[in-house]
Amino acid sequence: CDGHTHARRNANDGHEHSDGHGHGHSAPPKGQLTPPTRPLEWGDINIIHTTDSHGWLLGHQKAPFPEPNYSGDLGDFASFVTHMREAADKRGVDLLLVDSGDLHDGTGLTDGFPPGGVDAHDANQFLKMLPYDVMAIGNHELYIYENALDMHQNFAPALKGRYLSSNVNITVPGPSGQNVSVPIGGRFSKFRTKFGRKITALGVLFDFDDNATGTTVQKVADMVNETWAKAIREEPDVFLLVGHMPVARDNWPLVFDAVRAIHPTTPILILGGHTHIRDCLQLDGRSMSLESGRYMETVGWMSAKLDKKGSTKDLHISRRYLDTNRVTYEFHTRTNEKSFDTSLGERISSGLQQLSARFNLDAQFGIAPQDYFRSSVPYPSNNSLLSLYIGQVIPTVLKINNSEASKPALFITNSGSLRFDLYAGPFTRNDQFTTSSFPDSFLYLPNIPLSIAEAAVNTLNDAGANERRSLSSATGVGLAEMVGQYYDTIKRYAKGDVDSIYQAWLMDMDKLSGIERREMVNLTLGYVTQDSCPGVGDDILHAPLPFFSTPDFIASDPPSDVSSDSPIDFVFVDFIQDQLLEIVNGLQKDKVYTAADAQRYSDILASATLGIFAEQMWN
Numbered sequence: 001c002d003g004h005t006h007a008r009r010n011a012n013d014g015h016e017h018s019d020g021h022g023h024g025h026s027a028p029p030k031g032q033l034t035p036p037t038r039p040l041e042w043g044d045i046n047i048i049h050t051t052d053s054h055g056w057l058l059g060h061q062k063a064p065f066p067e068p069n070y071s072g073d074l075g076d077f078a079s080f081v082t083h084m085r086e087a088a089d090k091r092g093v094d095l096l097l098v099d100s101g102d103l104h105d106g107t108g109l110t111d112g113f114p115p116g117g118v119d120a121h122d123a124n125q126f127l128k129m130l131p132y133d134v135m136a137i138g139n140h141e142l143y144i145y146e147n148a149l150d151m152h153q154n155f156a157p158a159l160k161g162r163y164l165s166s167n168v169n170i171t172v173p174g175p176s177g178q179n180v181s182v183p184i185g186g187r188f189s190k191f192r193t194k195f196g197r198k199i200t201a202l203g204v205l206f207d208f209d210d211n212a213t214g215t216t217v218q219k220v221a222d223m224v225n226e227t228w229a230k231a232i233r234e235e236p237d238v239f240l241l242v243g244h245m246p247v248a249r250d251n252w253p254l255v256f257d258a259v260r261a262i263h264p265t266t267p268i269l270i271l272g273g274h275t276h277i278r279d280c281l282q283l284d285g286r287s288m289s290l291e292s293g294r295y296m297e298t299v300g301w302m303s304a305k306l307d308k309k310g311s312t313k314d315l316h317i318s319r320r321y322l323d324t325n326r327v328t329y330e331f332h333t334r335t336n337e338k339s340f341d342t343s344l345g346e347r348i349s350s351g352l353q354q355l356s357a358r359f360n361l362d363a364q365f366g367i368a369p370q371d372y373f374r375s376s377v378p379y380p381s382n383n384s385l386l387s388l389y390i391g392q393v394i395p396t397v398l399k400i401n402n403s404e405a406s407k408p409a410l411f412i413t414n415s416g417s418l419r420f421d422l423y424a425g426p427f428t429r430n431d432q433f434t435t436s437s438f439p440d441s442f443l444y445l446p447n448i449p450l451s452i453a454e455a456a457v458n459t460l461n462d463a464g465a466n467e468r469r470s471l472s473s474a475t476g477v478g479l480a481e482m483v484g485q486y487y488d489t490i491k492r493y494a495k496g497d498v499d500s501i502y503q504a505w506l507m508d509m510d511k512l513s514g515i516e517r518r519e520m521v522n523l524t525l526g527y528v529t530q531d532s533c534p535g536v537g538d539d540i541l542h543a544p545l546p547f548f549s550t551p552d553f554i555a556s557d558p559p560s561d562v563s564s565d566s567p568i569d570f571v572f573v574d575f576i577q578d579q580l581l582e583i584v585n586g587l588q589k590d591k592v593y594t595a596a597d598a599q600r601y602s603d604i605l606a607s608a609t610l611g612i613f614a615e616q617m618w619n
C-alpha cells in the first residue's frame with residue numbers, strides 16, 4: 001500500500017498528520033466531522049447494537065483522524081438511544097438495544113481502579129443506566145475470576161434476566177455452603193417487546209478456553225444439544241441470537257441450524273462480536289448476522305420488516321455501521337446541538353468525567369515526542385508502536401531493579417497486547433491503559449541458546465503469517481478448514497486471540513480501496529467495510545488508513561557480542577507461555593520445559609511498562 005495520503009488525518013488543520021508535533025488530548029472540532037447523508041431504514045423490529053466496548057465510554061479524545069469519528073461518549077450515546085426510542089414509539093415499531101460483550105479491559109475507566117477494586121466495576125454502573133434489552137457475556141469478562149463474580153453478583157441482576165450467558169457458568173458457594181456451578185447471567189430470555197412481539201433471546205460465547213478457574217464455558221456444539229433445546233421449542237416472532245462470537249468463520253451456523261431444524265421460517269437476527277470488525281452476512285433470506293466493530297467506534301443498526309408467520313419469502317432486513325459521534329447521532333435523531341442532550345446523557349457524561357478524575361486518569365507520565373502507530377506504518381520503523389515497545393520500552397523498563405539485568409536477554413511479546421496507537425503529546429494514565437491494558441507478567445527461561453530463542457520467535461510468527469493469509473476475506477477460508485492445517489492458530493483462537501482477524505480486515509480495506517480513496521481530498525480517514533450483505537453498510541464514506549503487515553510476535557534485537565549458541569534469558573509475557581514452551585520443546589531435545597521452569601523476570605506488569613518508560617524518557 002502507499003503511505004501517502006490526501007484524506008485528512010489531522011482534524012485541526014485539515015492536512016495529513018505526519019510528524020506528530022503538538023497533538024495531545026484535545027477535543028475534536030465538530031465542524032470537521034462528515035455528516036451522514038442517508039437516513040436509517042426502519043422496520044418493525046429495529047436494533048441498536050454495541051460490542052467489544054472495552055471501557056471506551058468517554059469517547060475517543062485524540063485529534064488526528066480517524067479518532068474524531070468516534071468522539072461521542074456514553075452520555076451522547078444514551079441521548080441518541082433516548083431520541084431513537086421516541087422515534088420508534090412515534091412510528092409504532094420496536095427498538096431493542098443489544099450488546100455482545102467484552103466490557104472489560106481497554107481503558108483507565110475499566111482498568112485504572114485503585115487497589116482493592118475490581119476491573120470495570122465502576123464503569124459498568126454507567127452501562128447499567130442505559131436501557132439495554134439484552135446483553136451477552138464476552139471472554140474478557142472471564143480472564144479473572146473476581147471480574148466474572150462481579151458480573152454475576154453486581155451486573156447481571158440489573159438486567160433482570162437479560163444479561164445472558166447461555167453457555168457460561170461460575171462456581172460460587174451455594175446456600176448450604178457447598179460450591180455450586182450456576183449461570184453467570186440468564187441462560188436465555190423470552191420476552192415481549194413494547195409493541196407485543198415475542199422474542200426468544202440467547203447469549204452465546206465462542207469456544208473460549210482461557211477462562212479463569214471457577215468459571216466454565218460449554219462448547220457451542222454441546223450447548224445446542226442441551227439446555228438450549230428447551231429454549232427454542234416454542235416459536236417466537238423473532239429469535240434474537242446475541243453472542244460474543246464472530247458472525248463469520250465460527251459456530252453461529254450450529255446455533256442457527258438448531259433453530260432452523262424446528263422453525264424453518266422464523267426470523268433469526270444474530271448480533272455477534274469478538275473480532276473487532278464490522279461485518280454482516282445472511283445465513284438465509286430470513287436472517288441477518290451483524291458484527292459492530294470495537295471500542296465504541298461503531299454503533300450497529302439492524303432493521304427487519306416482519307411478514308406473516310410461515311412466509312417463506314426473503315425478509316427485508318437492513319444494516320448500517322454508524323460512526324459514534326454527535327454529528328452522526330444528531331443527524332439520525334433530527335436534533336441539533338441545543339436539542340440533542342438528554343438529562344440521562346448529561347448525567348452519564350459528567351459521572352464518567354468524575355470517575356476519570358477519581359481514577360486520576362489525566363495524570364501525565366511524560367510528553368510523547370511523536371506518534372507511534374500499531375499497523376498504519378511499517379514494522380520495524382521509527383514510528384512503529386511495536387518497534388518502540390519491544391526495542392526500547394521493554395528492554396529499558398524490565399532491567400530496573402533486576403538482578404538478572406546484567407545477563408544477555410531476548411524479549412518477546414504478542415503484538416496483540418498493544419491495543420491502540422500512541423499519540424504525540426501528553427502521555428497519561430488513561431493512554432497507558434488504552435495502549436497496553438493487560439496486567440500480564442514477564443517470565444523467563446534461563447540458559448536458552450540464543451539460536452533456539454530466535455528460532456522460537458520465527459516459528460511462532462510462521463503460524464501467524466499463515467493464519468493472516470487464510471483469514472483475508474479475499475480467500476474466505478473458514479475456521480473449520482484451518483483445523484489441522486494451523487493447529488496452533490486454533491489454540492490461540494480458543495484463548496481469545498483474534499487480533500490477526502482484525503489486522504486482516506484492515507489489510508483488505510487498504511488493498512481494496514486505499515490508494516484510490518486516500519487520493520480523494522473530501523474523505524476523512526476511517527473504516528471502509530466490504531461485507532456480504534446488500535448495499536453499502538458504512539454510514540459515512542471514508543478513506544482507509546494505510547496498512548502494513550506486522551508479525552504476531554515481536555522480539556527485541558538479539559544481545560550484541562553473543563554467539564548463537566550462547567545461553568541467554570528468554571523473556572516472555574505469561575499470556576503466551578503455553579505456546580512458547582511447546583515451541584521451545586519442539587526446537588530442542590536437551591530438556592522438556594514446563595511451566596515450572598518459567599521464572600518471574602520482573603515485578604513490573606505489562607500494563608505498567610509504558611508509563612514507567614514515559615516517566616524516565618519523555619520528561
Ligand SMILES: Nc1ccn([C@@H]2O[C@H](COP(=O)(O)O)[C@@H](O)[C@H]2O)c(=O)n1
Pocket residue numbers: 102139140143274275414415416417438439440496497498499575
Ligand atoms: N491477558 C491477556 C489477554 C488478552 N491479550 C490479548 O488480547 C487479545 C484478546 O482480546 P479480544 O478483545 O480480541 O478478545 C488477544 O489476542 C491477546 O493478544 C493479552 O495480550 N493478554
